[in-house]
Amino acid sequence: MPGTTDQQQRPAEHDPPGSGAGTTEKAPVAIGLGELLAPVRGRLVLAATLQALASVASVVPFIAVAELGVVLLAEGPDGFDRERAWWVAGIAAATMLAGLGLTLAAGALAHLADNDISLDLRRRLAAHLGRVPLGWFTERNSGLVRTSVGDDVSAMHHLVGHTVTDLTRAIVVPLVSLGWLFATDWRLTLVTLIPICAGLALYARMTGSASARAGFEEYGRALARIGSASVEFTHGITVVKTFGRSGRAHRRYTEAADDLSSFFLRYVRSMFRTSAASELVLSPVFLLLWILGVGGAFVSRGWADAVDLLPFALLGLGLTAPVLGLGYSFDEIRKARSAAERVAAVLATEPLPEPAPGTESEPLGTTVEFDRVRFGYDDRSNALEEVSLTLEPGTVTALVGPSGSGKTTLARLLPRFYDVTGGAIRIGGTDLRRLPAERLYRLVSFVFQDVQLLRASVRDNIALARPDATDEEVHAAARAAQIHDRVRELPGGYDAIVGEEARFSGGEAQRLSIARALLADTPVLVLDEATAFADPESEAAIQDALSRLAAGRTLLVIAHRLSTVADADKIAVLENGRIVESGRHAELLAAGGRYARSWAIDERSGRWAPTAAAPLTPEAAQ
């Protein structure tokens, strides 16, 4: 991929703040390969140098053997030039040893560099991910993180560990060999080059032609098809089996398999003639035949000395191997390059802007103010439009509305999952964007439905916000969250590792996360009301814990059941990203608007239950 954008080195600096969500879609590759590998550049240069020396050294033994032939064939009246013979043999042995030693050293160096750059890249990725907007971590992007930090960095192995040295060898070995051969006999050299050039040209035509490239892409698509058919087949099999139709998904899967198989055959057949011809022309057997045959003709015409054929028989065979080797690893190199591009793309994701030093400001009080907030996940439409709302300290504000109305989006703006695209959110009069992240999260915490426990001890999980909390404080929080007794029952108690020695049910995990929030003790709390009903087995315990957590804080609640928040100080009804009504429960009921209608539906669904006894006609269901 020529010139992957070194000119885009700088991410656009004038992007509006908070456009991070959008940038993931276009994901400009702003970081070049050179910059990714900068930390090991020195070692890679050294490895390439060692490999160049090694390549020269590896050609010498062949030259020496040819020279030995000359010495041994030139038997004079007083026998061989013994001293010269031993010298030449010694040089052959020594340079071969040196060549292998240097190759090993270069390879080891490149591999160690690869090992180190892997760590460096993973650290950079992790550090960067710690700064991108929280909203970036969608399901898709979490998968991206796993592949980029794990698989992609590993896939770059070939690029760092092998390609640099392989390339050096592929250039130096033919150059040195050809140099020597030209010096020996330029005409024979040209003759030797004929099959080599022909073979390489065939090879290049095969891999470079439009139809080959199209075939390669098609092959990639066939692979992708069988991949997704496999995923679908294996994940969906329980579904199709229960419908007694194993045949269906199965058919799609076997069709994809047959496609792949027959495509593979067609594809290799279409290239087979060229590739086989090229490989045969370049094969050592043919080169030997060619060099000795044509060389023999030269000798018989008196154009060359028989002895001069020796270096050609020795070096000519070795000319193509390194280049072909490079061709074989072409696929690996391509994969490594695209892996590197993905890594670079993640590193190029715009981080959430932090206030420049000196521009931070200190909030006065904990009143939260949404001021004509506008927000869109993309440029096309806005999820929130002109939303203004004030949360007074110590009050409960509930957000209600149908799914897609923007209540979750609005609630997530407060802990800065995203930045607003218009308007402002202020705490104590200070814009969120002018609060350093650490300061913000000492003011705002949240409890959502998806609990995130770390594979660490129970104690560390609870004390996440305050690692220095005393055991008493941790236990008190756990007790208030109704999880203390459960933890005490564990074999390791508070030291049990979550996910290994301690497995928690959904409700228990929920209560642990509440204990965590209790210990963090922030004045403002964002809460998803569904949390209270996330686990039917321990609803009451979760609810008691939530009631304790809510006490005395400024609360913003995403509400799904209206009944839960009927006592809230303020209920804001959202529809299509706007607040259409707000007030207390009684006021809203009296207004007879959207809220009153939802309340009626909620009441009705609360009374329904499936029954086998009462047959339902289609009409009754409407």
Next chain:
Amino acid sequence: MIRRLLTVLEPPEAALLRRTVAGLLICAVLQGIAFALLVPLLRELLGDGGISGALPWLGALAAVFAGYAVAYWSSTVSGYRTGAGLSRTLYHRLGDHVSTLPLGWFTAERTGGLAQLSSKGVIAVMGVPAHLLRPVITAFVTPLVVVALMFAFDWRLALASLVTLPLAAAAYRVTGRAIDGQERAHEAASAEAGGRVIEFARAQPVLRAFGRTVHGHRELDDALAAQRASGRRLLLRAVPGFAAFVFSVQFGFTSVLMVGTVLALGGSVDAPELIALLVLAARFVEPLIVAADLGATLRIADGALNRVQTVLTTEPLPEPAVPAVPSDPADTSVELAGVSFGYRPGSPVLSGFSLRVPARTMTALVGPSGSGKTTVTRLVARFFDAEEGQVRVAGVDVRELGTEALMSRVSLVFQDVYLFDATIAENIRLARPEASEAEFHRAARLARVDEIAARLPDGWDTRVGEGGTALSGGERQRVSIARAILKDAPIVLLDEATAALDPENEHAVQDALAALAADRTLLVIAHRLQTIASADRIAVLDEGRVAELGTHDELLALDGRYARYWAERSRAGGWRLTAAPETAP
């Protein structure tokens, strides 16, 4: 490896594989002969014969090349055909076999592994005959042929070249053993680091909210550092071994060179012969080193083949030779009689479990997590077979009923709904492809999927994405209920959703369930109070047994477990969130 490949192949392809290997062997042998021809060729060219003496040998070389070309051509073609046939066979055999495995086999871990295996693994295996066998066979066979022929020319030099073999083999073996442990350690460290990375990404909101920003997650950094350290250890351990191998291979060259020089200077071997043999010895070195490099690729393919075989040898669900037919076609009862079952030996989930769900009634299963509710429904659907006792559907043991007959009687509506990456209509229709347009629309309407389709850009033809990601959880449930309605099986196993839905969706799901429940036999893992209260019978499960059984009123009157459960849940249902401390009723 070849033997293992032969066991998974169909006979015609196995013959093809044998032909490929034979062709490759011929290629390698001919290549060795071609190299060996250098000896007489050079002897004539450099010696007294001159070009006329060399001509017959050149002719021989040309003949060898012609044979080589033919063998190369045919082995390459048959190699490709074997590869293509191999992938086809492996996919088909995997697919066929997996379809016969019990539903219980398909845990998340297994399906993930299977998907990986059938996408990447099979491709790796396919590459063996297509690409990998040639360099490996050439690397080992050609040098052997050359050495054998060297004996014909000069046994001393041949012997000198042979000293390398035991050394190289020993070095290869010792290195393999030395890095084996390191390799495993490195794999473990990489897996640990991978897990931490996922955790880091997934827990990002929490980590950040609790002040663990940029360098906050020490565990991740430790795991990454450990991964690097183990990689380094692996490398440092591998380098001396690899060096020993490479040097021992080249030692063969050096010894031929030295012995040859001594002999040539002593006059007991001709210079042209020595030169030719030295060319051969030098040609040795490279293919062997290439072979060592290929070892890793070969191991990957071998591992994949191994896993394919493991799957293929997993016991399928036994099917009755002659499926039993229920005596009463109207019988749609479900019964578990004295059933014991556990996922791991020694820890039974159900022990002596008995429960009867009469035809056209609804039984709700209630109990704490781990009490065996899900297991009961899975046994009825024959995800597994009971260890003791009998599971009867329509009065017949499910093992005698046969999968097809059982599945035609039972609909499953579970919480984890899988939708295929196809249109909404196709996802519903798969329940009964032969259903009429009217039946399809009725099912969709009853499950209120028509509302979803109306909202989506392409209506019924909207694709739902892999796993149904384009729909919300509640919408996916509605599609799954529509499937069950269209299937129209008399028995429904239902696992009620625990996660809260928004009011609209919850209402729609409940309407859909009502439509499904009508006039059917229902076994429900119930979470919602209304569902529980309306059941004909409620079974309270505890530690793998039915602790209480009866109607809602009977169980309340009993004042036992159920009564306590009901009271607590009722209190929770009326919960209201306020900022004023402690206002719980």
